Amino acid sequence: MIVRHLLRDDDLTAAEQAEILARAARIKAHPFTDRTLAGPEVVAVLFDKQTLRTQVSFSAAIAHLGGFPMVIDGKLAAIGVRESIADVARVLGREAVAIVWRTHGQDRIEEMAQFAQIPVVNALTDDFHPCQILADLLTIQEHRGPLPGLTLAYVGDGANNMAHSYLLGGALAGLHVRIGTPAAYQPRADILERARHLAAEQGGSITVTDDPVAAVDGADAVATDTWVSMGQEDEVDTRKGEASPFAPYAVTADLMARAKPDAIFLHCLPAYRGYEVAAEVIDGPQSVVWDESENRLHAQKAVLSWLVEQHRDAG
Numbered sequence: 001m002i003v004r005h006l007l008r009d010d011d012l013t014a015a016e017q018a019e020i021l022a023r024a025a026r027i028k029a030h031p032f033t034d035r036t037l038a039g040p041e042v043v044a045v046l047f048d049k050q051t052l053r054t055q056v057s058f059s060a061a062i063a064h065l066g067g068f069p070m071v072i073d074g075k076l077a078a079i080g081v082r083e084s085i086a087d088v089a090r091v092l093g094r095e096a097v098a099i100v101w102r103t104h105g106q107d108r109i110e111e112m113a114q115f116a117q118i119p120v121v122n123a124l125t126d127d128f129h130p131c132q133i134l135a136d137l138l139t140i141q142e143h144r145g146p147l148p149g150l151t152l153a154y155v156g157d158g159a160n161n162m163a164h165s166y167l168l169g170g171a172l173a174g175l176h177v178r179i180g181t182p183a184a185y186q187p188r189a190d191i192l193e194r195a196r197h198l199a200a201e202q203g204g205s206i207t208v209t210d211d212p213v214a215a216v217d218g219a220d221a222v223a224t225d226t227w228v229s230m231g232q233e234d235e236v237d238t239r240k241g242e243a244s245p246f247a248p249y250a251v252t253a254d255l256m257a258r259a260k261p262d263a264i265f266l267h268c269l270p271a272y273r274g275y276e277v278a279a280e281v282i283d284g285p286q287s288v289v290w291d292e293s294e295n296r297l298h299a300q301k302a303v304l305s306w307l308v309e310q311h312r313d314a315g
């Protein structure tokens with residue numbers, strides 16, 4: 001049996017991503033009508049990295065769907081240390097209907113998916129953050145209308161999980177995705193190539209530039225992320241110090257003013273005011289970050305119920 005997963009954004013086709021976004025919008029309007037996990041069925045939710053929003057939104061999502069969120073501290077479970085990822089996957093696969101995992105390397109979640117025999121959802125790895133992008137696309141759609149043809153500018157660390165997921169998920173949605181990042185922090189070449197291919201298929205485009213103003217110019221949505229991702233703590237001086245290579249990419253009111261007058265500002269959070277974003281932007285009228293944060297719940301309900309349904313239909 002082929003088991004579907006969401007390990008990276010392009011595990012979904014463009015049509016499937018659109019279907020999940022439509023489902024998320026329906027679920028948001030009628031929060032307790034989808035009872036896919038009634039039983040309650042168990043979803044294992046594992047964290048090898050810090051979390052607030054992801055634990056809250058997945059726990060709420062699973063509860064709303066009628067299921068039970070079994071939150072597992074990855075440090076306690078020592079996945080891949082105390083026993084192999086494959087063995088953890090086999091154990092969880094017998095008792096849960098899906099696995100949600102926040103971990104480090106993409107290879108770890110790929111191994112989990114290979115052995116679990118139930119759907120596995122990436123709740124952030126070093127390389128991708130697909131659930132956040134689904135929430136962001138839902139938010140952009142709510143505030144700016146149909147996605148195809150809109151321009152999303154992401155400025156900051158072009159080599160991190162958010163940049164990679166904006167490239168793939170944005171391309172699938174038919175967006176014009178612009179990444180403004182220093183030359184030393186370019187997106188991974190294979191992801192960029194894949195995004196260019198998907199964008200061409202969907203009528204969007206991909207632009208990578210080291211000019212933050214060119215990236216943001218006339219955009220419908222402007223996004224950024226922390227300059228120091230989880231796991232990069234030993235680079236904090238280089239990334240956040242006085243000579244930070246990201247300083248020109250900070251979303252100040254001046255940079256935001258280069259986007260469309262009614263452009264929205266997105267940030268996956270946690271945010272560091274005075275670094276990647278000015279307080280007046282994230283706390284200002286163009287910011288939709290709290291809608292975006294709430295939309296994690298609706299998007300994740302949609303993706304979980306969709307994947308579990310696919311799995312049941314296939315079985």
Ligand code: NVA
Nearest residue numbers: 160225229230268269
């Ligand atoms: N790029 C950030 C995203 C946090 C949600 C990180 O990986 O820490």
